[in-house]
Amino acid sequence: MKSSWSNIETDLLGFYEESNGLDDDSREFLERIDFVENGHVSDAGERYLDSKFIFEDDEHPEILRHEVLNLPEIRDLCQSFYGQRTDREKVERFLRSKTDVSDSKEAGRILNLLNGLNIVSYSKKTGSVQFSEADQVEEQEQDSYRVTHRTPYSNIKRLRRAIRACEGDLLWVAKHFPKKGFEPLSDEVTGDRFSSVQILCGPDNVTHKMRSDFERFQDEMGRRDIDSELRVMTNGDHLGKLHDRWILSDGASWNVPPVNSIYRNQEAEFHRVTEDHSFDDWWSDAEDIISDWNEIQKHI
Incomplete structure (x- = not known):
């Protein structure tokens, strides 16, 4: 993630409503989570935006959570620290060694996103990271x-x-x-x-x-x-x-x-x-x- 989720989400909304051009970094991440496909907002992306900005039915976090957990590096991270408490330094070390995450800021953006989706409980102040044990982190039908x-x-x-x-x-x-x-x-x-x-x-x-x-x-x-x-x-x-x-x-x-x-x-x-x-x-x-x-x- 080269940008925060809030910035990516703003790009996605502008792209959906006004056909504004997507920032390259936003486009890359949105395509990876299947919110954008073939140059258009996908069904999943549309359901997310409708849920948050029109119907306000609180389904959008679960839609995003599902797609983020499908990312191989996030799945590997969650399975490696399944149900455990660790610290940000170890998470950063994992991401740098096993993914293309290259700096501390990007690791922080990922942790903030995972925290907002209740995949981890992350404290910026202490650097503590508690990983979820919820079944949704590790589903039966994974690849x-x-x-x-x-x-x-x-x-x-x-x-x-x-x-x-x-x-x-x-x-x-x-x-x-x-x-x-x-x-x-x-x-x-x-x-x-x-x-x-x-x-x-x-x-x-x-x-x-x-x-x-x-x-x-x-x-x-x-x-x-x-x-x-x-x-x-x-x-x-x-x-x-x-x-x-x-x-x-x-x-x-x-x-x-x-x-x-x-x-x-x-x-x-x-x-x-x-x-x-x-x-x-x-x-x-x-x-x-x-x-x-x-x-x-x-x-x-």
Whole structure:
């Protein structure tokens, strides 16, 4: 934000009512929050202005709040300090290191806007910043979630929310999948929304204990009318090509951090993906952890 929200709002109102030209900085921010599209005030921008300046129905703060929280840098900031009290210096350091915010004044304008929208409680006098725990700061249907050392419980909750957005046939592909990964699946995968769970991994974390845990997991999934299978890739060519990790489903699909990184609160992100990924060849070439156990043991 190169200008305060009050100045940007004045520009927007003049543009809406009198077709005044928009300042370049105002235009950039208004386009980013989808208040201006294709050179015109958008439906969201019009609803905001009508609410504040015509109907006075107090809906405008929620309209603006929703669009501001959709900004990736604001979403990352809120998820990183979710429900916490910190100070302006740390917020500025975060914004400078992870966004294109370049100076203290811009960070201050952002904090003032977030304070006005009840996303944070910010005291200019003391520099104290308290971040909201409201559900609107972190909604169910987001396109990304951040893992941070400041939010050890919320990191696991975000993994569960990512799984909760999936449905139908679920495939989790992770070279180093640990048995701890069964836990969030057991919590979130239910028979009313899922038909199968497939896990494709390499041999590094595969042990007798993991096999035993999966047998129990498989039995419980079966009681929910969900087919489950875990296969281990032993083909070196496939293993050498696999780096990222995915949770793919008939509903949402995700590029996800390593399970152990999530539980260790290491900085990472979940991202919703739209492109198709096919692991059919790798799946058909992998070994079933139950029926092919003797073969798998040669590789662990």
